[in-house]
Amino acid sequence: FSGKHGAPRQVAVVPLSEKIDLPAVIRSLNESxxxxxDVNNDGLSRVRIDRFKQNLVYIPSKYDLMNALDVCRVADFVVLVLPTDVEVSDEGEILxxxxxxxxxxxxxxxxxxxDNVNPPKRRTQVIASLKSYxxxxxxxxxxxxxxxxxxxxSNAVRGLCTATPKGIRWRED
Incomplete structure (x- = not known):
């Protein structure tokens, strides 16, 4: 993984609602x-993070069970994207x-x-509710x-660039 020409870290980006804008998610992470x-709307986005001397490949998943399972299977890291304006549907929970x-x-x-949650005092409650969920x-x-x-x-990208990908324990047994 290390070095300028090291293998990129595979990052699956999985939406848990139809309303999630995946290119905006990847753009927010990159801009931080x-x-x-530029972010590809339908495909992989490979980026070089000079600050952490790492390469990342964002693999956006569709809001579809089989696609999400396939994308998560190949990824070193999975970023789950929760909506704040609607609850996660039954389909999202199955996913x-x-x-x-x-x-x-x-x-x-x-x-x-x-930032779209109003009044602003409710934002911490919404985040706490999402964490509980x-x-x-x-x-x-x-x-x-x-x-x-x-x-x-920026903290999220730091975590993606510096953490060591863990194996999946039950697969190794």
Whole structure:
């Protein structure tokens, strides 16, 4: 993984609602670390993060069970994108349960549209509610990051670039 010409880290970006704008998610993550590269609407986005001396490949998933399972299977990291304006539907919950059952190594959870929550005092409640929801599936998640905060996006990218991808334990047994 290391070095300028090292293998890129594969990052699956999985929406948990039809309303999620995946190119905007990838753009927010890139802009937080001063990468101004265009984002492909339908395909892979390979970026160089000079700050952390890493290459990332974002693999956007469709809001579709089979596509999400395939994308998560090949990824080193999975970024789950939660909506703040609607609840996760039954289809999204099935998607989450299936990804969890398939086995997943490193998970990062972000929320899109936190700045659109009104009144602003409710934003912390919404984030806490999303954290409680996602902890039902992935108890190790300690924070839901906001895509509207440049600092939190930068922390997310730092995590993607510096963390060591864990194996999937039950697959190794």
């Amino acid at each position: 670390v001063d990468v101004t590269q 989450l349960r299936s990804i969890e059952s398939q086995g997943i190594s490193n998970v990062l959870v972000v929320a899109q549209g936190v 996602i902890n039902h599936f992935f108890p190790a998640i300690d924070k839901v990051l906001s895509l509207d905060s440049r600092q939190e996006c």
